[in-house]
Amino acid sequence: MAPIVRMSGISKQFLxxxxxxxxxxxxxxxxxxxLVGENGAGKSTLMKVLAGAHRPDTGSxxxxxxxxxxxxxxxxxxxxxxxxxxxxTLLPDRSVAENVHLxxxxxxxxxxxxxxxEADTADLLDRLGExxxxxxxxxxxxxxxxxxxxxxxKALSMDARVIAMDEPTAALADHEVELLYDxxxxxxxxxxxxxxxxxxxxxxxxxxxxxxxxxxGTLVTSTRTNQITQDQxxxxxxxxxxxxxxxxxxxxxxTVRLAVxxxxxxxxxxxxxxxxxxxxxxxxxxxxxxxxxxARALCGVDPLTTGEFEVDGQPVRVRxxxxxxxxxxxxxxxxxxxxxxxxxxSVHDNTMLVRNAAFGRRRIDVERLLRSVRLVSxxxxxxxxxxxGGNQQKVVLAKWLAVxxxxxxxxxxxxxxxxxxxxxxxxxxxxxADSGVAILMISSELPxxxxxxxxILVMHDGRLAGELPAGSSEEAVMSLAxxxxx
Amino acid sequence: MTQTxxxxxxxxxxxxxxxxxxxxxxxxxxxxxxFAGSAYQEPAGYLALLKRxxxxxxxxxxxxxxxxxxxxxxxxxxxxxxxxxxxARLIDGDESATLxxxxxxxGIGAFVGxxxxxxxTRLLVPSFIVTLGMLLVLDGAVFLWTGGAPRGxxxxxxxxxxxxxxxxxxVIGQLPWxxxxxxxxxxxxxxxxxxxxxxxxLAVGDNETAVWLGGGRVERLRTLAFVLSGLSAAVAAIxxxxxxxxxxxxxxxxxxxxxxxxxxxxxxxxxxxxxVVAAMAGALTLESLFSLLNLLGVAGGLESTVQGVIIxxxxxxxxxxxxxxxx
Numbered sequence: 114m115a116p117i118v119r120m121s122g123i124s125k126q127f128l129x130x131x132x133x134x135x136x137x138x139x140x141x142x143x144x145x146x147x148l149v150g151e152n153g154a155g156k157s158t159l160m161k162v163l164a165g166a167h168r169p170d171t172g173s174x175x176x177x178x179x180x181x182x183x184x185x186x187x188x189x190x191x192x193x194x195x196x197x198x199x200x201x202t203l204l205p206d207r208s209v210a211e212n213v214h215l216x217x218x219x220x221x222x223x224x225x226x227x228x229x230x231e232a233d234t235a236d237l238l239d240r241l242g243e244x245x246x247x248x249x250x251x252x253x254x255x256x257x258x259x260x261x262x263x264x265x266x267k268a269l270s271m272d273a274r275v276i277a278m279d280e281p282t283a284a285l286a287d288h289e290v291e292l293l294y295d296x297x298x299x300x301x302x303x304x305x306x307x308x309x310x311x312x313x314x315x316x317x318x319x320x321x322x323x324x325x326x327x328x329x330g331t332l333v334t335s336t337r338t339n340q341i342t343q344d345q346x347x348x349x350x351x352x353x354x355x356x357x358x359x360x361x362x363x364x365x366x367x368t369v370r371l372a373v374x375x376x377x378x379x380x381x382x383x384x385x386x387x388x389x390x391x392x393x394x395x396x397x398x399x400x401x402x403x404x405x406x407x408a409r410a411l412c413g414v415d416p417l418t419t420g421e422f423e424v425d426g427q428p429v430r431v432r433x434x435x436x437x438x439x440x441x442x443x444x445x446x447x448x449x450x451x452x453x454x455x456x457x458x459s460v461h462d463n464t465m466l467v468r469n470a471a472f473g474r475r476r477i478d479v480e481r482l483l484r485s486v487r488l489v490s491x492x493x494x495x496x497x498x499x500x501x502g503g504n505q506q507k508v509v510l511a512k513w514l515a516v517x518x519x520x521x522x523x524x525x526x527x528x529x530x531x532x533x534x535x536x537x538x539x540x541x542x543x544x545x546a547d548s549g550v551a552i553l554m555i556s557s558e559l560p561x562x563x564x565x566x567x568x569i570l571v572m573h574d575g576r577l578a579g580e581l582p583a584g585s586s587e588e589a590v591m592s593l594a595x596x597x598x599x
Numbered sequence: 600m601t602q603t604x605x606x607x608x609x610x611x612x613x614x615x616x617x618x619x620x621x622x623x624x625x626x627x628x629x630x631x632x633x634f635a636g637s638a639y640q641e642p643a644g645y646l647a648l649l650k651r652x653x654x655x656x657x658x659x660x661x662x663x664x665x666x667x668x669x670x671x672x673x674x675x676x677x678x679x680x681x682x683x684x685x686x687a688r689l690i691d692g693d694e695s696a697t698l699x700x701x702x703x704x705x706g707i708g709a710f711v712g713x714x715x716x717x718x719x720t721r722l723l724v725p726s727f728i729v730t731l732g733m734l735l736v737l738d739g740a741v742f743l744w745t746g747g748a749p750r751g752x753x754x755x756x757x758x759x760x761x762x763x764x765x766x767x768x769x770v771i772g773q774l775p776w777x778x779x780x781x782x783x784x785x786x787x788x789x790x791x792x793x794x795x796x797x798x799x800x801l802a803v804g805d806n807e808t809a810v811w812l813g814g815g816r817v818e819r820l821r822t823l824a825f826v827l828s829g830l831s832a833a834v835a836a837i838x839x840x841x842x843x844x845x846x847x848x849x850x851x852x853x854x855x856x857x858x859x860x861x862x863x864x865x866x867x868x869x870x871x872x873x874x875v876v877a878a879m880a881g882a883l884t885l886e887s888l889f890s891l892l893n894l895l896g897v898a899g900g901l902e903s904t905v906q907g908v909i910i911x912x913x914x915x916x917x918x919x920x921x922x923x924x925x926x
Contacts, residue, residue, distance in 0.1 A: 414812065438814035452812055455805035457871045462798055469795035470802070471814025512813070 115178065116141045117274055117306045118163070118194070123172035125158055132158045133169070134330045140275055140306035145297060147317040147338070148310045150327035151350055151503075151531030156310050159327070160277050163308070164196045165189030177274075194275045195268030201260050203252045210234040210248040213267045237266045241299055258289030262296060276300060277308040282316060283529060287400050287557060294320060312531065313558070314343050326350055351532045358536050359564035360543040362583055366567070367391045369426070370551040371411070371442070371520045376420030380406040382576050384420070388520055388551035393542060395566030396555045397590045402572040404555045405447060408524045411553070412444035413437035424519060438471045441519030445509055445526050447555075449502070453509045456498035460490050463497050463508050468515045477515055486511045487537050503534020510541055521545060524555045539565060559587045618877040620916075621864050625880055628887040635894040642771045646778065650764075652886035653777040654679075654835040654842070656879045658857040659864070660788045661831025663878035664824040666861055669804040669870030670719060670726035672825060674733035675832040675857060678711055679850030681737045682836035684744070687845040688751040697756045704833045711737075712829025716822030726825075734854065741847060749845050761841020777838045784834065788875045800824060804870020852903070859910045860885045867917055885909070 116139040125133040133155045140146055150156050161167045163174070165183030174181050176192055183189040186196075203212045210231045211218075219226040219233070234248040243262050252260060261281060268276050278297075282290050297320055300307055311317055317324060318338060325335040326349040333349045334341070367390030376384040381403055388394055398404045409415040413431045422429055424440045431437045434444065446452040454463050462469075464479050479493060486507040490500055497508055506526065513521060523542065527535040542565065546552050556562040562569065569581040571593035578593045629645070638644035658675055665672040682704045689703070690696045715733055719726045764775035791797045800820050802810050807817045839849055864881025866873030888909075889902055 412812075434812045435814040435816065444812060446812060451806075452808050455802040455809050455871065457805045458802055462802065465795070465798060466802055466809065467813040469815075470799045470810050473795040475795060 119175040123169045142304045145307040145321045146323045147321035154327040155330040195273035197264045197278045205253040275306045363567045372423040374421045376417040378418045390549045392567040393552040395562040395569040398572030403575040408522045443513035443518035443521045445523040447524040461493040464511045503530040520551045522553045625884045650775040653781040654838045656882040659860045659878045659882035661828035662857045664827045668824045672828045673730040673854045676850040676853035677734045677737035678832040679836045683840040684749045691751040694754045708829040708833030712826035716825035720818035758841040761838045862913045
């Protein structure tokens with residue numbers, strides 16, 4: 114069967130830097146094609162070429178047998194190519210139907226024909242089997258997963274034959290991912306070609322029929338999904354197998370650095386935990402079980418209102434981030450860009466951010482610190498927004514290392530960063546633990562959490578449901594997380 | 600991607616690239632002045648320009664702190680007027696009152712800034728509105744107090760700072776006091792922006808959540824910016840009062856002029872970007888431009904039109920530049 118889209122020999126340079134080199138990509142109707150690669154491998158650029166946002170320097174795009182050249186994303190949209198971006202582009206205060214028809218409202222007697230708009234939207238929602246969304250609902254009131262559905266409906270309403278999804282699960286809770294799987298499946302079976310860009314191996318293997326791996330702008334391999342293993346894909350992306358990703362576990366466990374007994378607030382109940390020097394403690398649980406709430410409580414963002422709190426055996430009061438930091442508790446937040454970095458400031462200033470803000474201390478060897486986190490940048494003057502996600506995360510770690518913390522709470526420290534950077538983050542966390550820091554690590558990727566942790570605390574419904582030893586199975590964790598017994 | 604390992608030697612950001620355009624424009628204007636007027640063929644001419652520009656440059660430094668932390672201070676013009684009128688009335692020609700009145704002026708400036716800052720950060724009123732309100736309050740208060748015509752007089756020693764200088768300096772002849780005051784403030788401002796507090800203030804304008812989570816006291820920092828702006832207005836009032844004398848119009852329009860100057864310096868409205876040196880250079884550039892227009896015989900009434908064009912063009916330039924820079 115001929116592909117709907119055939120991209121061949123696509124090359125693209127930006128300011129003399131080659132971002133894509135002679136890349137071929139076929140998208141077939143009724144097929145999910147996964148595009149994987151580290152950050153900076155050229156995935157988004159290839160997607161933007163397909164969507165008409167970038168013009169390729171060389172190469173051609175053939176759509177339904179006709180060579181096309183898109184001058185703008187609007188051109189591509191008209192030709193039936195739609196992109197669902199990582200950040201949603203909906204207007205939160207408008208209804209679902211209004212968003213779907215934005216800029217293309219049906220008109221009757223000079224007025225917007227609401228009835229038709231809503232009927233059309235309802236039809237499309239039915240086609241996707243999404244009966245739970247009413248066309249009149251304000252988008253703001255929908256959970257993120259359903260907002261994504263609205264984006265897809267919007268694409269379908271423009272008669273899209275090709276839908277490209279950029280990290281669609283990045284913003285989703287675990288149970289919402291299931292819904293997305295169903296949705297992608299239905300799109301595929303209705304004959305649409307889906308391009309699926311993701312970092313998460315499991316999704317890629319669950320969903321796709323074909324996988325293309327990019328590395329440094331070139332195509333490494335493109336094959337049917339059932340003819341390749343997860344390990345082979347990772348090796349193609351970075352050149353190393355998966356099982357060597359995690360560093361060795363702790364050799365010894367030192368003194369207790371942080372202890373909470375009977376801690377609680379509006380989200381948490383009866384939390385008791387101890388974090389010791391040298392160990393990495395994993396914190397597992399379903400989305401909404403209170404993992405981040407524990408992180409935010411320990412770090413003074415949403416403080417504990419009851420219970421005892423000790424650092425190095427001394428009772429402390431942690432009522433603000435400042436208080437937590439001054440007691441030696443560091444907080445790598447989940448939202449790197451929104452909460453972790455001042456994006457328009459330099460690497461240097463971000464590295465000094467906590468030191469400057471919380472202590473007002475000067476003089477530190479920033480260069481050495483950045484070398485120790487293996488930062489790759491064009492210099493300490495570079496603005497952090499120009500760094501890749503992985504390097505941004507290294508700056509976040511450096512900013513905490515600059516204040517020599519006793520305890521480090523890392524909430525999803527590898528979210529949205531590429532495999533190579535993940536490995537570095539793992540190594541850095543282990544080095545930090547070895548140097549005597551107590552680490553609490555939160556991750557919704559269980560293989561990572563199990564691979565890293567010296568022991569695992571599992572949360573359920575705002576409480577600690579139990580503790581598991583290193584190397585426990587995913588099943589054991591999930592059992593506790595869903596309210597069962599260990 | 601061709602990236603290299605971190606290897607830059609510099610510990611501090613060097614002269615920010617956004618500073619270069621304003622310095623280039625300034626250089627062109629300064630050369631043009633020499634061709635346009637004979638006064639500018641000697642150092643004294645430029646020194647006079649600097650003396651004239653000093654109050655605006657000092658205000659620009661104060662305004663920079665507020666803008667870079669993400670706010671606006673529209674109250675500085677009225678504050679300058681209020682300070683001068685109050686000083687004239689309290690001193691009323693009495694030499695011995697000079698020093699304590701000057702100190703009081705600084706106190707008033709700091710207090711007005713504190714009020715602006717406290718309302719902005721604690722009551723969460725946008726600074727644009729708070730300082731607009733303060734502008735109106737001060738305007739009304741001055742009018743009420745003076746009945747339209749200010750009373751009293753400044754002492755001679757008060758006016759010395761704005762008018763006189765250190766005589767007998769080689770090459771330039773007289774070094775105006777206002778230039779000395781300006782130099783001291785510039786040095787202090789640059790040192791402040793290199794300090795941990797200064798760096799954090801800049802980060803507040805970029806991402807206040809990150810600063811708060813990093814242990815910074817965001818409200819205090821923003822309030823500090825308003826206090827510094829208020830202090831800069833007090834110093835500007837001391838210079839302007841000495842230079843131009845007492846009137847109820849001395850500070851008219853200064854708030855817009857100073858914002859134009861700061862924006863011309865490439866400081867981005869909304870915060871997080873720009874250097875204090877550039878803000879100050881923006882003020883000198885604006886003042887040079889007006890001097891040049893004056894020499895070329897362009898009507899004085901056109902000044903505000905020019906200012907309007909500049910503020911729109913500078914912001915547009917920054918915005919367009921940005922879009923292109925996005926990766």
